Amino acid sequence: MASETGTEVTDETSTEASEQSLLGTTEVADDRGAGPVASTETVIEARHLDVFYDDVQALQDVNIEIPEKQVTAMIGPSGCGKSTFLRSINRMNDLVDAARIEGELLFRGKNVYDEDVDPVALRRKIGMVFQHPNPFPKSIFDNVAYGLRVQDMDVDEQQVVEESLKKAALWDEVKDQLDKSALDLSGGQQQRLCIARAIAVDPEVILMDEPASALDPIATSKIEDLIDDLAEDYTVVIVTHNMQQAARISDKTAVFLTGGELVEFDDTEKIFENPEHQRVEDYITGKFG
Numbered sequence: 001m002a003s004e005t006g007t008e009v010t011d012e013t014s015t016e017a018s019e020q021s022l023l024g025t026t027e028v029a030d031d032r033g034a035g036p037v038a039s040t041e042t043v044i045e046a047r048h049l050d051v052f053y054d055d056v057q058a059l060q061d062v063n064i065e066i067p068e069k070q071v072t073a074m075i076g077p078s079g080c081g082k083s084t085f086l087r088s089i090n091r092m093n094d095l096v097d098a099a100r101i102e103g104e105l106l107f108r109g110k111n112v113y114d115e116d117v118d119p120v121a122l123r124r125k126i127g128m129v130f131q132h133p134n135p136f137p138k139s140i141f142d143n144v145a146y147g148l149r150v151q152d153m154d155v156d157e158q159q160v161v162e163e164s165l166k167k168a169a170l171w172d173e174v175k176d177q178l179d180k181s182a183l184d185l186s187g188g189q190q191q192r193l194c195i196a197r198a199i200a201v202d203p204e205v206i207l208m209d210e211p212a213s214a215l216d217p218i219a220t221s222k223i224e225d226l227i228d229d230l231a232e233d234y235t236v237v238i239v240t241h242n243m244q245q246a247a248r249i250s251d252k253t254a255v256f257l258t259g260g261e262l263v264e265f266d267d268t269e270k271i272f273e274n275p276e277h278q279r280v281e282d283y284i285t286g287k288f289g
């Protein structure tokens with residue numbers, strides 16, 4: 001618990017608010033823009049997490065503590081369980097019949113798999129951005145306002161839409177065409193719109209599954225800059241195949257290897273410059289994977 005900066009009151013308040021909102025009972029105060037607080041507070045923690053798809057084990061005994069308001073990258077070869085881990089955090093695996101979870105996945109100390117957790121409320125606090133931009137066939141404005149309406153949030157729509165588009169670095173490009181179809185935007189703009197849509201409902205965590213892999217280099221670079229900015233306000237967890245990208249944008253890196261094992265988790269610089277495990281070094285240096 002951070003104490004030197006006197007942030008413990010804020011942290012406790014937000015912990016309590018998160019738990020209440022996970023239960024779907026209490027609206028959380030709109031504390032958007034509460035100010036940057038550099039923190040090493042753990043937001044998400046996996047304890048002995050196993051995930052199976054029928055008989056196939058996709059994750060094995062994963063233990064990790066993901067810090068607040070930093071970018072944590074998940075890297076590793078294809079099929080090692082990165083996306084499975086990401087989807088475990090906000091219970092997207094609930095939508096897969098074959099998926100089964102053992103162990104614990106805590107969000108601010110509360111196991112998200114407890115029976116009293118409402119997955120819809122959870123996904124409001126832990127938003128997700130996918131590999132391929134998936135705007136709804138609606139206007140730009142309605143895309144960003146969508147979650148506010150579905151969740152019946154008592155906020156000033158105009159203000160939240162503008163703020164979210166600004167945070168997603170898209171406002172200047174679309175402010176004069178908010179009624180235009182989102183489908184007419186470029187791929188990179190669509191992805192930033194999806195980020196704005198995720199931001200609008202005031203999450204604490206944004207999960208990103210290869211958010212730039214379908215984009216050209218210029219659009220990718222804009223998303224990377226944006227991710228860096230987002231970490232001032234949100235905890236970002238990103239799956240990427242691109243090791244250079246992980247090295248560029250993340251503070252922490254988790255390396256999963258075949259069999260769904262989390263082999264090493266540390267500061268990104270340490271992982272890329274001096275990893276503890278030979279298997280990680282071999283992967284980073286391209287000897288396999």
Ligand SMILES: Nc1ncnc2c1ncn2[C@@H]1O[C@H](COP(=O)(O)OP(=O)(O)OP(=O)(O)O)[C@@H](O)[C@H]1O
Pocket residue numbers: 053056057058076077078079080081082083084085096098241
């Ligand atoms: N819906 C599913 N049903 C059955 N098996 C699945 C399902 N999703 C993933 N798997 C299996 O779980 C393992 C982990 O997959 P996952 O997609 O999490 O890996 P990944 O590291 O994200 O891979 P990639 O980098 O290729 O996206 C793989 O063996 C995969 O085949």
